[in-house]
Amino acid sequence: MVSNMTGSFQLMKSLNRSLVLNIIRTEGAISRTETAKKAGLTPPTVSTIVSELLEEGLIREGQTGVSSGGRKPILLSINHNSRYVIGVDVGTEEVRAALTNLNADVLAVKKKQLVPGMNEEEFLSIVIGLVQSMLEEKAADGAHVIGIGVGMHGIVDHTKGESIYAPHFGFQNMPIKVPLEEAFQLPVHVENDVRSMALAELWFGGGRNSEDLLVINVGHGIGAGCIVNGRIYRGRHHIAGEIGHMIVDLNGRQCTCGGYGCLHTVASGIRIRERVIQEITLGRKTAVLDEVDGEKERIDGETVHRAAMKGDYYAQEVLAEVGRFLGVGITNLIHALNPDKIIIGGGVSKAGDYIFKPLQKVVGTRAVTDAAKKTEIELSKLGDTAAIRGAATLVLSELYDYQKQER
Ligand SMILES: [Zn+2]
Structure with a gap:
């Protein structure tokens, strides 16, 4: 008592x-x-x-x-520089670790490529090595680092701190929190990478005045972080926001998830690359090929964007179609969640207006009410730092968030 x-x-x-x-x-x-x-x-x-x-x-x-x-x-x-935080962003191709202050300002960053086919031990030793090198950074005298935040791609159980499924590497139920806490004796928070990005937008980016925010990452894959009433919404089985597998075409192509016609199969960076390579092979003439000196394998979203900027009609049309499909996906999300604001980030979003204009046009004509048609949609201003600042914010939200501690 x-x-x-x-x-x-x-x-x-x-x-x-x-x-x-x-x-x-x-x-x-x-x-x-x-x-x-x-x-x-x-x-x-x-x-x-x-x-x-x-x-x-x-x-x-x-x-x-x-x-x-x-x-x-x-x-x-x-006193922002009185303590430090380490943020780790695990993408599909590389891991980045950053040392930040209490404002999630990045003070130092290091990255390492991930090799396809590596096992869980190899992966964890890369993460541990990067965190170790951040702790050794001049700015940090060890004692002042208050925690480690990890934004991990794929499906994550944030309570256990495990990667439930990381499709790119085939990892399943891999503990991250426990081995890192054992290695460093610091509190570790693990979250899905796009949810971490959403947190960064909510605290430091375009979402600062929003309560119900949707952050959509369009890169190799497509995912969303949902903020509802100012808090991360994860759903019953940790999959809220897996919008890459929202079905937009019943008779569409097969997706990596085994289903058909997912948004991922029509609007991801991987799809842009696949489509352009395929159509060039079938004889399509496009300036995209000039951007890679005729080497088809080097084509990616960025080369298509460069060709579009130089006036290549085909490249512009490929990006416009991606924009229209994203517009369909986003209209569905507006109807399901009715957010205050939607922020779009990730590599594909760098194609700017080539994607953004057609996307806005779909939402502006297909959403159900006038207010919904005018839902604020913008491109991320945090850019490439969103994921890593978000990972650091996982730790900051423990420090500042009294509501979180209340639970
Ligand atoms: Zn799918």
Whole structure:
């Protein structure tokens, strides 16, 4: 009984601490009095928490604010460089690890290619090696790294910290959290890579003012991270957001998942490459071939985009069709989830208006109401850093997110 009471007192203390930290983070600079008002806590409680946070170096006192009569209040802000986080982004071809500060600003980054056919031990030793080299980076003196966040492609069980299925390598039920925690004695959080990207957009990107946000990654594959009521939505079996396997053509081509006509088979980077190579083999004349000096195998989304920019009609049409199919997929998602905003990232999104204009046209004509037709859709401004900043944010959300600790 006694220990329970102590437990709940400790929990309340830590909830209030996260609450105060999060208010200081979101406000940028704020006085003690304003913090107390926003937190709904008494000024003495806030004062005690602030003293602790100052002592730990997590926050600092800075410029003075506007006075409402008496002495000008001193404003508090987060001391972003007082602690570090390591973010790891596991793609299908490479792993990148970054050292970030408490604002998920990337301070150093290292990457390593993943070899097709490698086994789980080889994969984990690559990840461990990269994390180790980040810990050794000059900026980090080891003791100040507060955790490791891993954004992993494929289906992830974030509670166990396991990769349930990573299709590109065939890994199944592979523990990531446990071996990394054992290796480094630091808390480790593992999440699907696109959900990590969605978190980065929500905290630092175009999603900062959204509660219901959809972040769609269109690269080699297609996936989405759903934020509902400001929180990651994962679904019952961890597959919410697997929109690459949304069926858009009942009689379509076979997909890597075994089904037919998935969005992945018509709008992914892999499909763009396949289609163009196939049609060139059948005799299609296109400037795409000039972009790769006649070597078909080198064709990818980027070369098609370059040909489109030089006015190649065929390349433009291939990208427009991808845009139309994405528009169909996104219209379906708007009808299922009705988000405030949709952000599109990933390699294919770099083709910009060649894809974006036809996509917007489909949503603008096919969504069911005028408001839905006008759903805000934009390209990611975080670009290539979204996934790695998102991985770091998995750790930050433990530090700042009082609601998360409440559960
Ligand atoms: Zn599929």
